[in-house]
Amino acid sequence: MAEEGGFGSAIWETIKTVFWALIIAGMFRTVFYQPFWIPSGSMKDTLLIGDFLFVNKMAYGYSYASCPSIRLQRFGIDVDAKDICGFLDGDNTRIMGGEPERGDVVVFRHPATGQDYIKRLVGMPGDTIQMINGVLQINGEPVKLEDGGQFSEVFERQGPEGRPPRCENGAVGPGAECLKSRQIETLPNGTRHSILNIGSFRGADDTGVFHVPEGQYFMVGDNRDNSLDSRFATTAGGVGFVPYENLIGRADRIIFSSAGRSMLFFWTWRSDRFFKGIE
Structure with a gap:
């Protein structure tokens, strides 16, 4: 009987350990940092498909969006952040x-779909934003641009979605060099970062004037000709303006990076991007 009691006690202790480990992990993810895997190329070359980072939730404080959404389609689990912290919404x-x-490079909840997105914040409340011939205009002034050479990658299917990149040097075959123009953009506060351009991007390289409302922000992707962002309304598949409460956190550093369709493909790891700061 003593042996049976000991076995039962061991099982119970294991259950308690797992339970508290999950509670602590959940609190850590809700309060401090949230993992984020880059699924698309809209932020190249600042962020590449397969970059893995932790989002600093302490940077902007907390709202309903700080609670994690738990989506495991395979098991029929779909718990939205609003289901947990909707009382803060x-x-x-x-x-x-x-x-x-x-x-700032910001992770936020899409205002319409609730999905997590990552873009660069360029428009503050009260700003006017416009794109003219592919150049960002903030409050009527063009941002400073410097030539940054070319960005080169292999034309092949990338990431779990298996999408090939778009190339400025025309249609190229599998395995060929895919090129994009790179520029260094300087925002009015002195923030410098690289952006990519491919060519004319209908509806995005030349826009009307956007007046950013109070309590909202204007987001764009660094890969300017391959990003559905605040230049497009949510009804057109874009992001529109992003409310303050939809911000999740700031992306500060890449922790791990893999060019393969699975992080287990160790031969595709990009060791030069491990622990790289995000500019």
Whole structure:
């Protein structure tokens, strides 16, 4: 009987250990950092498909969007952040709120779909934003641009979605060199980062003037000709303006990176990007 009791106690202790480990992990993910895997090329070459990073949730404080969404389609699990922290939704405020800065790379909840997106914040509340001939205009002034050479990658299917990149040097075959123009963009507050251009991007290289409302932000991708962002309304598949409460956190550093369709393909790891700071 003593042996049976000992076995039962061991099982119970294991269950308690797993339970508290899950609670601690959940609190860590909700309060401090959230893992994020880059699924698309909209932020090249700042972020590449397969980059893995932790999002700093402490940077902007907390709102309903700080709670994790748990989506495991294979098991029929679909728990949205609003299902957990919906009581914080609706007033566009944050607890211990911090103001983001122009140029931050931000993870946020899409205003319409609730999916997590990552873009660069270029427009603050009260700003006017416009694109003229592919050049970002902030409050009527073009940003400073410097030539950054060319960005080169292999034309092949990338990431879990298996999408090939778009190339400025025309249609190229599998395995060929795919080129894009790179420029160094300097925002009014001095933030510098690289952007990519392919050519004319209908509806995005030349836009009307956007007036950023109070309590909202304007986001764009660094891969300017391959990003559905605030230049497009949510009804057109874009992001539109992003409310303050939809911000999840700031991306500061890449932890791990893999060019393969699975992180287990160790021969595709990009060791030069491990622990790389995000500019």
